Amino acid sequence: MSKRKGKETHMPIGECITQVQSILRARFCSQQLPERPKEMESQHKHLLELLRRTAVHGESNSVLIVGPRAAGKTMLLNSVLRELLEEKEVQKNLLQVHLNGLLQTDDRIALKEITRQLHLENVVGEKVFGSFAENLVFLLEALKKGDRSSSRPVLFILDEFDLFAHHKNQTLLYNLLDVSQSAQTPVAVVGLTCRLDILELLEKRVKSRFSHRQIHLLSSLNFQLYLGRVQAQLSLPDSFPDTKFAREWNSSVKTLCKDKAVEGVLQRQFNSSKDFRSLHALLMLCLSRVTVANPSIKPADLLDASSLCMADAKANILHGLSILELCLIIAMKHLNDTYDGEPFNLQMVYNEFKKFLQRKSRSIYNFDQPVVMKAFEHLQQLELIRPVDSSVAKTQHEYQLMRLMLDHCQIMEALQKYPQCPTDVRQWGMSAFG
Structure with missing residues (x-):
């Protein structure tokens, strides 16, 4: 008993709270998700094989990941990229471009973002291009080091893919898919969307250049699993410096998740959105109330945070x-x-x-x-x-x-x-x- 006590390190309560704030804020702000999605082995294997063929063998591909919000589309893609980038050859060569339909609202903004992410601002300089296609081809040509075999593969990730279908003439989608179909540069286009009817939104010329590969995900999340994840998101890791404080904190989190009023709040949150981004926003508000005087999250904190999140602006x-x-x-x-x-x-x-x-x-x-x-x-x-x-x-x-x-x-x-x-x-x- 004395040996175990000797190993435990005790920190002042203020330092413990600072550490708690630092760990949990990093978790919520960076949207940390499980490293490997469960029950998605076949989808994981399929996507990994597609992207590896582009990154290693220079084969162009296009694929859509389709599923409802919180089904794990981003988590699946991130886990595949993490595994892929562990290979040294891929790590050196693969270039990534991340676009989001909510941010890149037209093709001009999207092209500017592609240029920025590929670090080609100096190459483009003051050049004037006749069309979007010419500009994109010039960017991809600038990445080449010689023949096709030595061209660096580029992975284009289009989040909220359906919003890009609303751009004028779908120019961005057409040109990206056209490049992926032709033998110009090894390119993989991965779209993430919630729309099951996404192919109906595409113009005929765009649809003809798409590979029609789709990876469908279904959300298997029920309320009990959701409660478990809330508890996991709020719990402190075993590596926390003060083991006694960590035990007490984790015990208070367990008690919190069993409270009937808290269950009611989380049930409403679960019914309105199963997306963990909205859950992290709720938990961040609760965390902001943790102080030296109030060293744990109380049911009242969660109720107040929920009323703020659910407040009707109008x-x-x-x-x-x-x-x-x-x-x-x-x-x-x-x-x-x-x-x-x-x-x-x-x-x-x-x-x-x-x-x-x-x-x-x-x-x-x-x-x-x-x-x-x-x-x-x-x-x-x-x-x-x-x-x-x-x-x-x-x-x-x-x-x-x-x-x-x-x-x-x-x-x-x-x-x-x-x-x-x-x-x-x-x-x-x-x-x-x-």
């Missing part, structure tokens, strides 16, 4: 509206109820608001029409309402058709939480029809 905007703007939102709600969601205009909203004033005989809400119009415009700027057809410029502003971008529940919640909301306004909002 409902929060409603809390900051003026009484007039809130009245206009209620008038729109009643118009939606009466006319079954049909669009409305400012004049209709103003008439509905006047009906409320006549019933209540309250001069306190008696605003002139220009003031009401200004409030209406402010609601449009906040994007709580939007024009049905923004191209219609000739229509007078008060007769332009609009749609309410809020649902019934958001308005009801705002009325309940609105600070010092007048009783008659609340009652008007709660009533079935205006």
Whole structure:
């Protein structure tokens, strides 16, 4: 017993908390995932073989990894790349270009990013190219050291692949797949997407150059596995310097995951998104509450973090509206109820608001029409309402058709939480029809 005690090192609580923050923040911020995906051996083997043929033998390929969010598409690709780059020959030669449809929103931005990642800014310099294809071919030619056998293979990874299909003429996809099909440079194009109908989005000329290889993944994650992963994400490793603190921390995490209120929060999170990126955002908020005075994560911390993550941005905007703007939102709600969601205009909203004033005989809400119009415009700027057809410029502003971008529940919640909301306004909002 004394020997084991002698081996244990005890650190001040402040240093332990600093270490906890450092370890877990690194885990959440770098989106650390399991090194090897389970139950994906055949997909792993298939993808590894494809990429090895490009990296080692100079054979061009294209493949799509298709599956729902949190199915493990990125994890599968990363594990294959990790295994592939362990081979020295591959490590020296293989070039990688990572593009994301959410970031590279058009082909010009994508080409700029390809140039940056291949470190060819100096080679391109001030050169002017006639077309996208010429520019891309020039970039790939610049990588060559001699004949095809000595050309460095390039791996293009296109995350959110379906968004690239919305680029004008699908120029980027066409040229990448065209290069991968021709004998110019060894290129592998790997697309990651959630869309099962992705091939239907591709133009005929793009589809004809795609190999039609698809690797499908299905999410086998259930809530019990999800709970286990939450516990694993929050637990400290065996290598933690203070073993006693690590034991106590891991024990508190185990207790936390068994709490009924916490299970309810995590069940809602699981139902809304099984993606570990959103889970890491939630756990990061919990971790920010850990201090010397509060050296473990409590159920209340998780509940508060969940309410912040799940907060409805539009409902929060409603809390900051003026009484007039809130009245206009209620008038729109009643118009939606009466006319079954049909669009409305400012004049209709103003008439509905006047009906409320006549019933209540309250001069306190008696605003002139220009003031009401200004409030209406402010609601449009906040994007709580939007024009049905923004191209219609000739229509007078008060007769332009609009749609309410809020649902019934958001308005009801705002009325309940609105600070010092007048009783008659609340009652008007709660009533079935205006």
